[in-house]
Amino acid sequence: MKKLINDPDAVVDEMIEGMCTAHDFRRLEGTTVVVRADAPLEGKVGIVSGGGSGHEPTHAGFIGDGMLDGAAAGEVFTSPTADQISEMIQACDGGEGVFCVIKNYEGDVMNFETAMEMAEMEAETEVESVVVDDDVAVEDSLYTSGRRGVAGTIFVHKVAGAMAHQGGGLSEIKRVAAKANEHVGTMGMALTSCVTPEKGEPTFELSAEEVELGIGIHGEPGTERTDVMSADEIADHLTEAVLEDLDLEGGTEVVTMVNGMGGTPLMELYVVNRRVQEIVGEAGLEVWDERVGDYMTSLDMMGCSITVLELDDELKELLAYPAETPGLTVVE
């Protein structure tokens, strides 16, 4: 398998080096944690996240004004360790405490929980967190109890980051982050598996005539394998599953996201988005904003996920608040 990789063992390290020269980021020495160059911001609650690598731009790509202050990167598809997460928490504490956005995977949750205790013990840092579980495809999966945390996490980053930049305290941030998580749903699918640097071959086998529905972001199996479908049929299937889960009344305002899994041409994502908008319109929902692009990827997997977030005035205001990060920019 041809890859732009020098050494599978060094891929996370070298990625972070490249990231830190490209953006206003600083790497905490001896770790794979990246924080904004000027962290901590005095008087603002720090917002941090983290997880396995291979989902870029998640999470470090959302470091910047209005979103994250820090992101801990683990090995590919592997949770970062608690000691590194704890260092990140302490590096992002500007005196008002730190809020952690955690995707619901057993390793991530345990390491973040341990890290929060370490930061409390070592530096008396005040910490709060939310565990994002937006994937409507599965109740329990290969790596989770409960639903998985996937692309809906980006909206939680945005909402929590905006609240922090407006001067919100830990409990306010937790409230809006939990609200966003409660009202968001996502479902994904794959045309191909992904190839991890270490293995160098596809994680699962998918023939040219098949697609996998309900996949996660680690090449873990989905809920259903079917014959290849058209872009419209796939968009129908995923969107309907998300809307059924959210169970929204007509007239509800929503934001939609068509997210690429890393190996999907943007052209195809727009084709999918075209159909998503038709279905959402037919369901009587008001689309307040649409996002199309690579936000939460699974290395080089071809496929997409569809996310719908139900809005209220507060969430709209927080989503509209300016943000400037490599992965997402919102201008006033």
Add this chain to the structure above:
Amino acid sequence: MTDDSIDLETQADAVREAVRAADDRIADKKASLTELDSAIGDADHGANMTRGFGKATEQLEETDDHPADVVKTTGVALVSAVGGASGPLYGGSLMKASQELEDGLTPETTVAFAERYLETVESRGKASLGDKTMVDALTPAVHTYKKSIEVDGCAPLEALGKAVDAARRGVEFTTPLRAKKGRASYLGWRSVGHQDPGATSTLILLEELLAVATEHLDGEVDVDAEAEVDPEELETSVADDPEATGEDVSTSDDLPADGGD
């Protein structure tokens, strides 16, 4: 044993010795832990634990002469070097439970330590008894230790010996269970018939703790023959052959360790 007779520095040395002993034993057992884990997990438990205890041993020199600090530093090392779920489960729980040892090692503080450790593993791993996890080795060990000290009035060494026996029976009991937590749970019924790797490594650590405690406290207490660390017995306790282990256990007690047959 009256604990005020042993100063904190000596206690810290004994804990350091236990960490080194655990490091040696885990390294010896790396292959068999890996084998257990490849049957129902992702085959990295041996390597991860070896790396973790290697790091813990390296950091012993920097620890204060207080048992709580040695335990805490070991916990931090495990958290940073084991990774995955076992890092927070082993390391995070040691870190948290070390707070119970501020007054040094006494019958009371060690009971509190054991209870806090079990509690942390349960809440962090969201696992209960019978889920086929390290909780199945820990629960009988901690309950037996507490009961032996508080109800039976045993000396700590004797209580620890009984606790290790209880843990061993707990490990055997994981074999016939269907896993409900961790990666093994996704195998569903196929997880039945395999000994749990996390419960096994928990037993290994307890056995080393007992061996070191025996060296330090022997003479003050008559150690029950059962509690002596017999290398043959240890060999079978981490074997993955349920029949061999079932047979071994049935000689020393009457608990349902043969449930796997």
